[in-house]
Amino acid sequence: MKKILLGAALAIVSFASFSFLNSAQQVEYKVVTVVESIVPNGLGRSRMISSNEVKDYKEYTTVRTEEKSKDEKNKSKRDEIRIKDYEETKLLNFYNIGGIRFQNIAANDALMTSKINTMVSEGWELAFINTGVESEGGKGDGKGIFVTRYTFKRHL
Numbered sequence: 001m002k003k004i005l006l007g008a009a010l011a012i013v014s015f016a017s018f019s020f021l022n023s024a025q026q027v028e029y030k031v032v033t034v035v036e037s038i039v040p041n042g043l044g045r046s047r048m049i050s051s052n053e054v055k056d057y058k059e060y061t062t063v064r065t066e067e068k069s070k071d072e073k074n075k076s077k078r079d080e081i082r083i084k085d086y087e088e089t090k091l092l093n094f095y096n097i098g099g100i101r102f103q104n105i106a107a108n109d110a111l112m113t114s115k116i117n118t119m120v121s122e123g124w125e126l127a128f129i130n131t132g133v134e135s136e137g138g139k140g141d142g143k144g145i146f147v148t149r150y151t152f153k154r155h156l
Helices: 002-023 101-120
Strands: 028-038 046-049 086-091 125-135 143-156
Touching: 002 046, 046 101, 046 143, 086 101, 086 125
Parallel strands: none
Antiparallel strands: 028 046, 028 143, 046 086, 125 143
16 A cells, blocks of 8 residues: 555656646747738838847846936937847738728738748747727827737747
């Protein structure tokens, strides 16, 4: 009986150890952003963007505390933050001179699906999707974008 209990206990400890190692795997994330114009008459620009560069947010971050004065400013410059190595895929606008274009929406969906399928084949997993709409909304509203952020992850 003791051998059976000891064997079961060893099996549980082994399984728990393996589960811990598995959950401690490092994960890499990548964001793909889709900006689709909702400007009437097809005057806007729509794109799918993904960065090929890696940036460390800490290089551009200032920590504020009670001890630090307000005079201690973030010394990083905006041009240092900009990325020059990225993919930009043209998309079609939601509207043209005749109004909303459902064909354009279907074409954009096909391109986004292609990007997602390519990333999945490269070992990425779609983890999160966030969306937002920005529109002036006032009299003579002529500005607006629809933004979707796809966050992918993969185990290293």
